[in-house]
Amino acid sequence: MARTPSRDKSGLKKGTWTPEEDRKLIAYVTRYGYWNWRQLPRFAGLERCGKSCRLRWMNYLRPNIKRGNYTQEEEDTIIRLHAELGNKWSAIADHLPGRTDNEIKNHWHTTLKKRIQQESVVHENSQVSKSKEQSPVESSEEIDTMQNNVHFQSNSATSQFTESWPLSPSSSEVSSITKDTTADSNANSLALEDELAFLEAYTEPAMTISENFWTETNKFDVSYVPSEDFWTEAFQSPTSPQVFPNVCPLSPQPSSSGSLVLEDDFAFVDASMEPTIENFWTDPYMADLSQVPTDIFTQPEDLSPLFDDQLWDQDNLCEEYIGLFQ
DNA sequence: AATATTCCCAACCGCCCTAGT
DNA sequence: CACTAGGGCGGTTGGGAATAT
Numbered sequence: 446m447a448r449t450p451s452r453d454k455s456g457l458k459k460g461t462w463t464p465e466e467d468r469k470l471i472a473y474v475t476r477y478g479y480w481n482w483r484q485l486p487r488f489a490g491l492e493r494c495g496k497s498c499r500l501r502w503m504n505y506l507r508p509n510i511k512r513g514n515y516t517q518e519e520e521d522t523i524i525r526l527h528a529e530l531g532n533k534w535s536a537i538a539d540h541l542p543g544r545t546d547n548e549i550k551n552h553w554h555t556t557l558k559k560r561i562q563q564e565s566v567v568h569e570n571s572q573v574s575k576s577k578e579q580s581p582v583e584s585s586e587e588i589d590t591m592q593n594n595v596h597f598q599s600n601s602a603t604s605q606f607t608e609s610w611p612l613s614p615s616s617s618e619v620s621s622i623t624k625d626t627t628a629d630s631n632a633n634s635l636a637l638e639d640e641l642a643f644l645e646a647y648t649e650p651a652m653t654i655s656e657n658f659w660t661e662t663n664k665f666d667v668s669y670v671p672s673e674d675f676w677t678e679a680f681q682s683p684t685s686p687q688v689f690p691n692v693c694p695l696s697p698q699p700s701s702s703g704s705l706v707l708e709d710d711f712a713f714v715d716a717s718m719e720p721t722i723e724n725f726w727t728d729p730y731m732a733d734l735s736q737v738p739t740d741i742f743t744q745p746e747d748l749s750p751l752f753d754d755q756l757w758d759q760d761n762l763c764e765e766y767i768g769l770f771q
Numbered sequence: 772a773a774t775a776t777t778c779c780c781a782a783c784c785g786c787c788c789t790a791g792t
Numbered sequence: 793c794a795c796t797a798g799g800g801c802g803g804t805t806g807g808g809a810a811t812a813t
Contacts, residue, residue: 551780
């Protein structure tokens with residue numbers, strides 16, 4: 446399925462993204478946003494063109510992407526909107542939260558188009574046999590209506606969302622913990638919580654997750670606010686060099702990749718940042734807030750505690766993070 | 772079991788639009 | 793107005809997985 450890794454003329458990588466590349470992209474975008482896709486790979490430590498990074502993030506890595514089976518309702522929506530809009534995949538995707546235009550396009554070409562063609566043939570045959578028995582023939586408007594009805598009576602089995610992240614675990618892999626999903630009215634703090642949730646998921650080995658974590662589609666929505674216990678527990682063993690499997694969609698699996706710890710994440714971001722993280726907000730090149738997506742970023746004053754020198758002392762790191770929630 | 776074919780989808784490519792200069 | 797850069801969109805492709813022979 447994946448393309449063979451290769452290099453283009455300028456030496457940039459092409460083809461399948463590796464878990465390490467995904468990790469770098471996720472860590473960078475969740476922390477700094479996508480302020481300029483063309484410049485981003487350089488600062489994120491990626492040997493990819495910006496376009497490739499954007500595509501990877503938009504179609505695969507960003508939070509809240511639904512993957513897996515389509516529901517009957519979703520398929521009906523796609524069929525209806527395609528009849529209205531044609532191949533305007535992005536416009537169709539606007540009506541299907543969590544689905545990307547690319548995924549909808551693929552689903553259309555691989556599944557829905559064929560089904561509609563088959564159903565049209567069945568319908569036409571039934572009309573022919575019907576017309577031999579009855580007359581007069583229906584008007585063209587009536588036939589169109591019937592064809593539309595055929596589309597909406599597609600008999601494929603209704604499926605449920607079972608994955609809200611690309612590499613979600615099987616049900617046997619999840620364990621239990623309760624989560625507070627109370628909404629917060631403070632948008633800035635929610636953005637920060639989102640970021641922290643993501644980082645936590647990336648680095649913390651000791652957490653467990655609720656059984657329905659992967660079946661709910663909005664775990665990284667702003668409505669998702671982890672409880673205090675969640676965060677306290679999340680940072681209990683910050684230096685444990687283990688991988689927290691499956692919580693993050695693309696976290697390395699224990700059997701195949703190395704380990705991730707919180708300080709590693711910070712170290713690589715620090716090493717790949719230019720200019721340095723300390724002057725991120727003061728450097729006009731880096732601090733164009735108008736380009737920072739507010740749904741994953743927050744205002745500089747809210748993040749400023751994260752950039753204090755003392756925060757780079759790993760002993761203080763988790764306390765500082767937790768403190769931001771209290 | 773080996774090989775061929777089909778399916779599926781992540782990723783690429785090229786074009787177009789918009790904003791800035 | 794022309795040019796350029798950045799981003800978005802739709803069409804197409806590559807190749808692994810699944811299925812058929």
